[in-house]
Amino acid sequence: MLKEIEIPIDNLLLDPNNPRFIRDLTMRERVPEDEIEAKQADTLKAFSGDSSPEEPEFDVTNIRDLYDSMLRIGFVGIDRIVVRPLGKSKRYIVLEGNRRIATVKHILEDLKNSSAPLDKPAAHNEAESHRPSFEKVKAMLLETAGLSQDEINHKVAILLGIRHHGSVLEWEPLPKAYNCYTEYMGEEPKKDSFEFAHKKAKAVANRLCIQKGDVTDALRTYVAYLQVRERFSGVRDDHYSLIESAIKNKYLKGTYFCANEETFELDEQSLTRLNVVCQFATRDSNDPEHTTDKKKKILPDPQSTRLLGQLIEKRQHANHNAVKDYASDLIKRAENEDDLEMTLDAAVNQLVAFEKRTAWTDAIDKLLQKQAKELAPQKYAGEGLDRGRKDEIKATLAPLRKIMSL
DSSP states (O other): OEEEEEEEGGGEEOOTTOGGGOSSSSOOOOOOGGGTGGGHHHHHHTOBSOOBTTBOSOOTTBOHHHHHHHHHHOOOOSSOEEEEEOTTSSOEEEEEOHHHHHHHHHHHHHHHHTOTTTTSHHHHHHHHHTHHHHHEEEEEEEOOTTOOHHHHHHHHHHHHHHHHSSSSSOOOHHHHHHHHHHHHHTSSSOOSSOOOOHHHHHHHHHHHTSOHHHHHHHHHHHHHHHHHHHHSTTOOGGGHHHHHHHHHOTTTBTTTBOBOTTTOOBOHHHHHHHHHHHOTTTOOOSOSSBOTTSOBOSSSSGGGHHHHHHHHHHHHHOSSHHHHHHHHHHHHHHHOTTOSSOOHHHHHHHHHHHHHHHHHHHHHHHHHHHHHHHTOGGGOOOOTHHHHHHHHHHHHHHHHHHHTTO
16 A cells, blocks of 8 residues: 655645644635645745744644754654655655655755755754755655545545554644544535434544544534634634533533534533633633633633533532532632632532531431430430439530531
8 A cells, every 4th residue: 555765855745635734623625636736835834933922832833843853863754754646747745744844845945045043054054964864755655546536535534544543643633623524524425514423423433543432522522613613702723622621521511511412513501601611712821820811710721621520520419409509609609700719629629528528417417316216315214413414415415406407
């Protein structure tokens, strides 16, 4: 299926259709084969070595780390580039390794133009010494001779699924969801809008070499993402992991966040809740605890959805009405961004402590009731001083019984 070849860098074309480039989960028009070469300049520009205070975290199109590494050691083909031929030409589309090839192309362009950071002699000379590793690279060729475009797309999907949905080269959640969705929507019978079918989900799972449950989770999150992106302002692509953790949480799914099981669309109340706890419009501050308007961050990070799930689960399965009521009060306070003291962590700790106090009170109640039956005053046969001690004990227990509501 794959064979190794050596290819000049100028004959390698970045793939504008690669799902790892997806910056949002909206469906996009596929770039036709005969337009891929014309899109190279735009595709290369999508890769950047810069970062800004608004986007401190790198994503799949940021190449600063690779750029700095390749300046020091050149291009090292530890993990092979995977390509397929473009028609009958001697040019090849990069299926796997677009980020690395884009980095090489940027370095060669900066060398040619003496652009920063290669405008300094030392950096320029160091990069120049690695030029041979940049100008030709070894790649694994996917044979596509005699295949239709649909068959080629099918082969590519299988290959990328094997390489990236396993434990070695796991994709980021957003492009993984996009890949699952596009594959799902391409399954027969095709429909204009999304409707879940187990048979189609299983077919996608088999093609991408992942579990059917992973496909289902990706589709659920995808639909929720599209809903909140359309409905609320401030929803960004890097919020996807937060949405995913909320939608996938086993204690929140079907209780706190409810969705139609055919379309996977969240109901109105669930959409509102998701916007409230995620605080899309104000969450992107550099302060881990406060929003841009100095409110409390209800969900500081994706992992914190676990705490919200614990609160919901404890309220739902509490055997004591007092615990249910107390949990409801804590949840309301945790959901209130103005209540700076009641974080999810504090709410869980307080609820656990209350559960223990309630359990202790119930245990004491049972012991006192048992004692009342076994040591009824009318059964006491003592007299004199003993009778006085009994009355004294009764007087002592009276206020305790009132406190314990006995």
